[in-house]
Amino acid sequence: xxxxTVVVPTRDDPVxxxxxxxxxxxxxxxxxxxxxxxxxxxxLVIFAxxxxxLGLLSKTPCTVSGWVDPGRYTHLCYSxxxxxxxxxxxxxxxxxxxxxxxxxQEQLEYPVLTGLFMTVANWLTPHDDNGTLWFFYVNAVxxxxxxxxxxxxxxxxxxxxxxxxxMVALAPGTILxxxxxxxxxxxxxxxxxxxxxxxxxxxxxxxxxxxxxxxxFYPFLLLGPLLVLCWRAGRMNAFARVFGGAIGxxxxxxxxxxxxxxDGWARFYTFSSERGEDFGxxxxxxxxIGIGLPASVLNKVATGLFLLLCVGIAVLALRTIRRPRxxxxxxxxxxxxxxxxxxxxxxxxxxxxxxxxxxxxxWRDFLIWQVGQVxxxxxxxLYLVGYTSDNKGLPIxxxxxxxxxxxxxxxxxxxxxxxxxxxxEHDPVRTDHFEEDRDDPGGGVLDGAPDxxxxxxxxxxxxxxxxxxxxxxx
Numbered sequence: 001x002x003x004x005t006v007v008v009p010t011r012d013d014p015v016x017x018x019x020x021x022x023x024x025x026x027x028x029x030x031x032x033x034x035x036x037x038x039x040x041x042x043x044l045v046i047f048a049x050x051x052x053x054l055g056l057l058s059k060t061p062c063t064v065s066g067w068v069d070p071g072r073y074t075h076l077c078y079s080x081x082x083x084x085x086x087x088x089x090x091x092x093x094x095x096x097x098x099x100x101x102x103x104x105q106e107q108l109e110y111p112v113l114t115g116l117f118m119t120v121a122n123w124l125t126p127h128d129d130n131g132t133l134w135f136f137y138v139n140a141v142x143x144x145x146x147x148x149x150x151x152x153x154x155x156x157x158x159x160x161x162x163x164x165x166x167m168v169a170l171a172p173g174t175i176l177x178x179x180x181x182x183x184x185x186x187x188x189x190x191x192x193x194x195x196x197x198x199x200x201x202x203x204x205x206x207x208x209x210x211x212x213x214x215x216x217f218y219p220f221l222l223l224g225p226l227l228v229l230c231w232r233a234g235r236m237n238a239f240a241r242v243f244g245g246a247i248g249x250x251x252x253x254x255x256x257x258x259x260x261x262x263d264g265w266a267r268f269y270t271f272s273s274e275r276g277e278d279f280g281x282x283x284x285x286x287x288x289i290g291i292g293l294p295a296s297v298l299n300k301v302a303t304g305l306f307l308l309l310c311v312g313i314a315v316l317a318l319r320t321i322r323r324p325r326x327x328x329x330x331x332x333x334x335x336x337x338x339x340x341x342x343x344x345x346x347x348x349x350x351x352x353x354x355x356x357x358x359x360x361x362x363w364r365d366f367l368i369w370q371v372g373q374v375x376x377x378x379x380x381x382l383y384l385v386g387y388t389s390d391n392k393g394l395p396i397x398x399x400x401x402x403x404x405x406x407x408x409x410x411x412x413x414x415x416x417x418x419x420x421x422x423x424x425e426h427d428p429v430r431t432d433h434f435e436e437d438r439d440d441p442g443g444g445v446l447d448g449a450p451d452x453x454x455x456x457x458x459x460x461x462x463x464x465x466x467x468x469x470x471x472x473x474x
Contacts, residue, residue, distance in 0.1 A: 006040065007432050009163045015363040040155060040162035047169035048151040052144045055175040063133060069388035073381040080181045084108075085135040090122040097257040097264040107264050109271040112257050113214040114182045117142065139182070146184040147174070153191035154354045157198045157327075158442040161429065167357035172370045173349035176377050180347040186216035191354050193222065197326070197444045202238045205444075206245020213246065214253040217272075218351050220246070221337055224310060225329030228317045229446050232453035238445045273299060279380055280344030280403060288400045302340050309336040316421065318455045324421045325429065325440040327358035335414050339407055346377045352410070358442055359417050361428050372409020376402045 062077035193208030212219035230239035277283035379402030386393030
């Protein structure tokens, strides 16, 4: 019999339901939809690997030609992995953060755990005439494992909604961007952290988040939503545990390299602070239209705008009639970081995809957002053709339009998440067919917790409004 404890997408999501015949129709009453061989997890792994292979095949023009210009841009198959094999010393077996680069090379500008990931891939790489190609494929296999981990962790975060993880596995952004860089390592660890939080292991969740932040900075941002929600729920002890686990894990990974070679370790942080407006950012868009900011003030303005958006999100989270879900706030905060950042690389969409799948698991809005990201994915490479070839690439005007499209699509999805927060009756996770556990099933200790920290407005007080503590079946 079909499992009554699992949400079936062909019945829950209007887009999937309307196209169910493509995959054989609605789930039959005698079909298995639990965790057996043909249940969600094995199929999701197949989806993830199938999508990853499809994305890898899209790199074929580059693997055949050796990532030469302008082909790696015109064929939309660019990746950071091959050039860094030689430019950061991996071809010469230089160990980042421990050894100084050779002449003509530069210090690795990535956080420690990403550098270790690259080093392990280099140890597994045959150093022959095809070393660059081998390095790419070894990294690709390791990144495929990271994608599977991210998909499985997302499926396990909200047990009754495992099929939402299909968004992570099959997202156009995942397929196109999985092997541009090493972001999937941080994405996988962050997803594990959210799954552990959902299972009420706050300390271990913090350890996973801290490890993720040792690979990319953005997972640390997940602690902000947890602080606000734990404050509102009166669960500050759980927040202290997740915070302590995150800081502890980050220190354990980073401190040894800080002591060995502080300048090499700090390269990521100095590089991030010194760079000016870069591709894909709203700040580059402003420069393109003639109102750019001086580099000396850009850091302060970008950071200030991000913090201002975070304050707005926190106030919203404390004012909503019902406490928001963790995934909703996590998406909004990371999206705010992406939008205000000095650079927006195409693979940054990977940071948001698992959060989007848990924040608003509706394929219509998800695909609208993804279309905007795909537009930018194509535009950035076609624009870069003009940097490497006498042939004209995409004009700067159209490239600027693509930046607007990417930002607007993210704002659209964020707007739908905010609507769900203000009007929980629109939230797919809270309005599925379950009669119980409809508070925050991915919220761990927050799920069904009392709601003590809501800030009521003057209007609420004047009307004598009282907000009842949410119950599990509310």
